[in-house]
Amino acid sequence: MQVTQYQMARHPVGPPTTDDFAAAPVDLGSRPASAVRVKLNALSLDPYIRMRMAGRYIADNLKPGDPITSEAICTVIESNTSALPPGSTVATMVPWQAVADVDPARCRPVNLGDMPVRYGLGVLGMPGLTAYAGVTRLLKPGPDDVIVVSAASGPVGATVGQLCKAAGARVIGIAGGAEKCAWVKDVARFDDCIDYRQEDLATGLARLCPEGPTGYFDNVGGQMLRTVLGKLRPGGRIVLCGIIADYNEPEVAAGPTSMEIMGARAHIMGLIVFDHEDLRPEWERVGAEMIRAGTLVTREEIVSGLAAAPAAFARLMRGENQGKVLVEV
Numbered sequence: 001m002q003v004t005q006y007q008m009a010r011h012p013v014g015p016p017t018t019d020d021f022a023a024a025p026v027d028l029g030s031r032p033a034s035a036v037r038v039k040l041n042a043l044s045l046d047p048y049i050r051m052r053m054a055g056r057y058i059a060d061n062l063k064p065g066d067p068i069t070s071e072a073i074c075t076v077i078e079s080n081t082s083a084l085p086p087g088s089t090v091a092t093m094v095p096w097q098a099v100a101d102v103d104p105a106r107c108r109p110v111n112l113g114d115m116p117v118r119y120g121l122g123v124l125g126m127p128g129l130t131a132y133a134g135v136t137r138l139l140k141p142g143p144d145d146v147i148v149v150s151a152a153s154g155p156v157g158a159t160v161g162q163l164c165k166a167a168g169a170r171v172i173g174i175a176g177g178a179e180k181c182a183w184v185k186d187v188a189r190f191d192d193c194i195d196y197r198q199e200d201l202a203t204g205l206a207r208l209c210p211e212g213p214t215g216y217f218d219n220v221g222g223q224m225l226r227t228v229l230g231k232l233r234p235g236g237r238i239v240l241c242g243i244i245a246d247y248n249e250p251e252v253a254a255g256p257t258s259m260e261i262m263g264a265r266a267h268i269m270g271l272i273v274f275d276h277e278d279l280r281p282e283w284e285r286v287g288a289e290m291i292r293a294g295t296l297v298t299r300e301e302i303v304s305g306l307a308a309a310p311a312a313f314a315r316l317m318r319g320e321n322q323g324k325v326l327v328e329v
């Protein structure tokens, strides 16, 4: 059986373009007895893939000619593993190709009840779990807090803000563009949202919270982190979740200085979602309850067919995505 595999053609320079990807025919042959064969239903596009394309991620870095891999929701079509019979729905890392052979030990059965199964890649999957772990285990917001969240319309940021609202905090988003800010305020019901493309961020923060935020959930890093740190209330908490400002840059930029951190008496916490896998069943239950109750909304950008994945990923890495980016296969 032949499939079309999408590979990294070369290391991107700056924001990725479709020329950084190549489509190649791959012969799958027959399935190794130790593997299960899966058919992809929905593929997740996530910013960390850009770090792997740069060779700077914590694992699974890519070199030219390697298949791009992502988490996907798949249907098992061939298997010798009794726990994963044909027809099972699983989440697993797969190369960007319609059918793949994968290690059954790396397949996670997905059963989200009445929720759409694709939510297992977004609001009820890795990005949602990142938000839930970061908020409940690190940020721990309460009614006295004013929390700022960057990349506020994305799957992590939007979930963070809504969880902080549910905990009684006042929540201010940061997002790029009037349309994203309107969604963050009107649909995700943040208290406010600063359009950093229209208004100087420091001015916006001073306007909306003159006493400074008590917490910042940082999805962006770079200058945005330094600006919010400069406005933080003394002793405020910062959860470092992402540095997307750096992903397209040739190297990771220097962060805030020790002096800036000391000046803010800041408590800075690093978040890696893999440390919080134990929370997944709880989040699937709590998140689904919030969705049913209307207190958690999500936004998705769904493109059709693997051939559309490179362009959709390039849009994500230019900040042009409208929520969680998924490829329906």
Ligand SMILES: NC(=O)c1ccc[n+]([C@@H]2O[C@H](COP(=O)([O-])OP(=O)(O)OC[C@H]3O[C@@H](n4cnc5c(N)ncnc54)[C@H](OP(=O)(O)O)[C@@H]3O)[C@@H](O)[C@H]2O)c1
Pocket: 046, 047, 048, 126, 127, 130, 151, 152, 153, 154, 155, 156, 157, 174, 175, 176, 177, 180, 219, 220, 240, 241, 242, 243, 244, 245, 246, 248, 271, 272, 273, 274, 316, 317, 318, 319, 320, 321, 323, 324
């Ligand atoms: N620590 C962990 O374990 C963990 C787990 C999952 C995700 N993350 C990180 O969390 C962050 C959010 O992830 P997500 O999946 O929810 O994605 P996302 O918010 O949809 O990420 C894309 C958004 O980032 C914003 N952005 C800001 N500066 C950018 C720049 N220089 N280039 C491109 N985009 C920029 C853009 O929104 P605006 O236009 O609104 O700024 C863009 O739409 C990412 O940094 C991701 O790597 C970390």
